[in-house]
Amino acid sequence: MALRLGPVIRPLRPLAIAKPCASQARWFATPAYPVTQGSSRGPTAMVFLNMGGPSTVDEVGDFLSRLFADGDLIPLGRLQSYIGPLLSKRRTPKIQKQYAAIGGGSPIRKWSELQCAEMCKLLDKMSPETAPHKPYVAFRYANPLTEETYRQLLADGFGNGRGGRAVAFTQYPQYSCSTTGSSLNELWKWRQRLEGKAAPLGDGRDDGTINWSVIDRWPAHSGLVEAFAQNIEAKLMEYPAERRDKVVLLFSAHSLPMTVVNRGDPYPAEVAASVHAVMNRLNNVNPYRLIWQSQVGPQPWLGPQTSSTVENYIAKGQKDLLLIPIAFTSDHIETLYELDEEVIGESGHADTVKRVESLNGSPVFIQALADLAKSHLDSGIACSTQMGLRCPGCKSDRCTESKKFFASQQV
Ligand SMILES: C=CC1=C(C)c2cc3[nH]c(cc4nc(cc5[nH]c(cc1n2)c(C)c5CCC(=O)O)C(CCC(=O)O)=C4C)c(C)c3C=C
Numbered sequence: 127m128a129l130r131l132g133p134v135i136r137p138l139r140p141l142a143i144a145k146p147c148a149s150q151a152r153w154f155a156t157p158a159y160p161v162t163q164g165s166s167r168g169p170t171a172m173v174f175l176n177m178g179g180p181s182t183v184d185e186v187g188d189f190l191s192r193l194f195a196d197g198d199l200i201p202l203g204r205l206q207s208y209i210g211p212l213l214s215k216r217r218t219p220k221i222q223k224q225y226a227a228i229g230g231g232s233p234i235r236k237w238s239e240l241q242c243a244e245m246c247k248l249l250d251k252m253s254p255e256t257a258p259h260k261p262y263v264a265f266r267y268a269n270p271l272t273e274e275t276y277r278q279l280l281a282d283g284f285g286n287g288r289g290g291r292a293v294a295f296t297q298y299p300q301y302s303c304s305t306t307g308s309s310l311n312e313l314w315k316w317r318q319r320l321e322g323k324a325a326p327l328g329d330g331r332d333d334g335t336i337n338w339s340v341i342d343r344w345p346a347h348s349g350l351v352e353a354f355a356q357n358i359e360a361k362l363m364e365y366p367a368e369r370r371d372k373v374v375l376l377f378s379a380h381s382l383p384m385t386v387v388n389r390g391d392p393y394p395a396e397v398a399a400s401v402h403a404v405m406n407r408l409n410n411v412n413p414y415r416l417i418w419q420s421q422v423g424p425q426p427w428l429g430p431q432t433s434s435t436v437e438n439y440i441a442k443g444q445k446d447l448l449l450i451p452i453a454f455t456s457d458h459i460e461t462l463y464e465l466d467e468e469v470i471g472e473s474g475h476a477d478t479v480k481r482v483e484s485l486n487g488s489p490v491f492i493q494a495l496a497d498l499a500k501s502h503l504d505s506g507i508a509c510s511t512q513m514g515l516r517c518p519g520c521k522s523d524r525c526t527e528s529k530k531f532f533a534s535q536q537v
């Protein structure tokens with residue numbers, strides 16, 4: 127096979143045996159890594175996928191209009207382009223007030239860029255053979271959008287006939303088709319639009335397009351579990367010693383519409399896996415429940431709801447309650463406004479109802495991201511076994527095509 131130049135000075139690797147999907151046992155593994163000298167397979171683009179949030183109050187309208195236009199999140203069928211804008215416009219003033227109340231915007235961009243850049247610095251040391259690792263963030267509904275990031279990758283020398291390796295690393299630890307699935311469908315869409323016409327070179331692989339692999343879920347990764355556990359332990363220390371072990375731990379995750387749950391979405395089970403792993407790490411000392419927040423609109427959503435759970439426990443006399451946001455890795459409107467201002471602020475017991483810090487810049491968490499990425503880079507897999515399987519109730523052509531694409535990538 128002819129050698130061609132990759133991004134910067136990277137020669138293409140020889141063809142690898144396809145190992146598209148690996149065991150989910152990787153969720154639980156944090157392997158030791160050999161530190162070797164020399165860089166032969168880099169550069170590697172590390173692309174953090176997430177929904178994003180408006181950085182300023184003025185960006186709320188655009189954020190919501192993109193969100194309500196997303197048929198993977200809010201399926202409105204052929205009426206999407208009519209009803210979506212109406213719903214987002216109606217909701218904008220209320221949500222603008224909420225972002226104004228948390229300081230004028232979502233901190234998700236700041237945290238995502240920091241987490242990705244710090245992870246890449248660690249990876250450069252842990253995995254010199256795939257260095258340098260270049261950090262990118264691709265948001266679904268806010269800047270930097272997936273399109274902009276894809277164009278940046280091309281401008282930086284990935285793809286464009288030169289190949290190059292990129293890892294799409296979802297920042298949702300638990301997989302839902304409405305979150306990670308939507309981000310991957312969007313990434314696949316821009317890959318088709320911006321690179322789909324790249325001329326094949328005859329071997330079916332080295333057509334000079336970006337070679338993608340995906341870290342699609344990591345709900346019970348030991349480093350993630352450790353980062354959550356340490357933050358929970360720190361907050362528990364704020365309760366008097368004699369009450370500490372009886373504080374009820376309330377793991378709160380963004381809810382899903384029951385239509386999505388009944389379609390067979392993996393998210394509820396994966397959130398439960400995170401809770402189970404964290405409770406095991408904490409030796410199951412405290413009583414706990416998994417509860418669900420942030421329902422939008424009138425249709426039935428998975429419960430019990432976070433707000434009514436807190437009210438009900440307080441009414442029953444249980445006032446020591448510790449809320450743990452378990453499905454998001456940085457602060458956002460649902461921690462800073464919904465939990466802090468509404469649930470805790472309106473509970474009448476802000477001294478005993480508390481919230482665990484989000485992972486944000488936690489060094490334990492950033493190390494976990496690097497461990498996960500290192501084990502993925504070493505694994506030679508394109509995505510998890512789970513990602514290849516569609517929901518039993520899925521009727522989306524986007525899911526079929528994007529899953530086929532990512533599962534067929536050879537790394
Ligand atoms: C794992 C987390 C999330 C899941 C699952 C999820 C599903 C989901 N969300 C909506 C509708 C909305 N979500 C909104 C904001 C929002 N959602 C999440 C996370 C998940 N959503 C976050 C972190 C945020 C806030 C972003 C930030 O502040 O940075 C909104 C906009 C706010 C509002 O109008 O209330 C909507 C709408 C649906 C329908 C859904 C499942 C299908």
Ligand code: FES
Pocket residue numbers: 303307389391515516517519520521522525
């Ligand atoms: S909705 Fe889950 S795979 Fe399509």
Ligand SMILES: [Fe+2]
Pocket residue numbers: 380420
């Ligand atoms: Fe949401």
